[in-house]
Amino acid sequence: MREIENRQFVLASHNAGKLREFADLLAPFGYRVRSAAELGLPEPEETGTTFEENAYIKAHAAACATGLPALADDSGMCADALAGAPGVYTADWATLPDGRRDFRVAMEKVERLLREKGAFGASARRARFVAVLCLCFPDGAAEYYRGEVEGQLVWPPRGTLGFGYDPVFQPDGFETTFGEMTAQQKHGWKPGDAHALSHRARAFKSFAEARLVAA
Numbered sequence: 001m002r003e004i005e006n007r008q009f010v011l012a013s014h015n016a017g018k019l020r021e022f023a024d025l026l027a028p029f030g031y032r033v034r035s036a037a038e039l040g041l042p043e044p045e046e047t048g049t050t051f052e053e054n055a056y057i058k059a060h061a062a063a064c065a066t067g068l069p070a071l072a073d074d075s076g077m078c079a080d081a082l083a084g085a086p087g088v089y090t091a092d093w094a095t096l097p098d099g100r101r102d103f104r105v106a107m108e109k110v111e112r113l114l115r116e117k118g119a120f121g122a123s124a125r126r127a128r129f130v131a132v133l134c135l136c137f138p139d140g141a142a143e144y145y146r147g148e149v150e151g152q153l154v155w156p157p158r159g160t161l162g163f164g165y166d167p168v169f170q171p172d173g174f175e176t177t178f179g180e181m182t183a184q185q186k187h188g189w190k191p192g193d194a195h196a197l198s199h200r201a202r203a204f205k206s207f208a209e210a211r212l213v214a215a
């Protein structure tokens with residue numbers, strides 16, 4: 001098995017919200033991690049139809065560009081009443097014609113479609129966040145770590161913390177949305193804990209247990 005040498009790898013993401021969460025999750029491990037955004041790497045086109053394919057595209061591009069192992073996160077929100085949409089197109093639903101992103105617009109679109117489907121009760125509004133992490137080496141060797149969290153979509157949006165669709169997602173067992181949780185509450189995990197809460201923290205926990213050594 002290839003190793004992460006010199007405690008160094010690239011985070012193959014340009015999403016500031018994700019990068020903040022990874023910085024936080026990684027802090028106890030003391031790795032030297034730079035993001036694709038900081039390194040000025042181009043954003044590859046996400047042409048896959050699965051989270052795994054898109055995570056591989058991003059991780060492989062960053063690993064090839066830098067010669068370092070790269071970790072990518074492809075994620076999204078899947079609503080049961082919408083047959084799993086927006087899924088791998090979660091970011092696209094927020095992308096305006098000029099390329100900027102507006103998640104208020106995306107959350108409104110989801111809400112409009114749910115209403116059109118008559119999805120009003122809590123059970124009709126079930127959804128999950130999915131995150132697939134791909135660790136890829138410059139030679140193309142890759143491995144995957146998946147995390148999911150179940151919950152329901154609420155309206156109106158609540159909370160100003162987090163990013164993306166966090167204000168409309170209330171994980172099972174909580175009265176607050178991800179938008180009302182601090183990063184620590186949303187992760188629901190630190191090294192050594194048996195369980196994590198968010199999709200990203202759940203995927204990261206598997207990655208960390210397989211690949212990272214505490215500082």
Ligand SMILES: O=c1nc[nH]c2c1ncn2[C@H]1C[C@H](O)[C@@H](COP(=O)(O)OP(=O)(O)OP(=O)(O)O)O1
Nearest residue numbers: 013014015073074075076077090091163164165166
């Ligand atoms: O914890 C989350 N809380 C709220 N929303 C989230 C979360 N996790 C993913 N999401 C939404 C927003 C994101 O834009 C999209 C993923 O799209 P995705 O292509 O994986 O990420 P991205 O384009 O934002 O950044 P990048 O590809 O550079 O990593 O799903």
Ligand SMILES: [Mg+2]
Nearest residue numbers: 015046074091
């Ligand atoms: Mg993306």
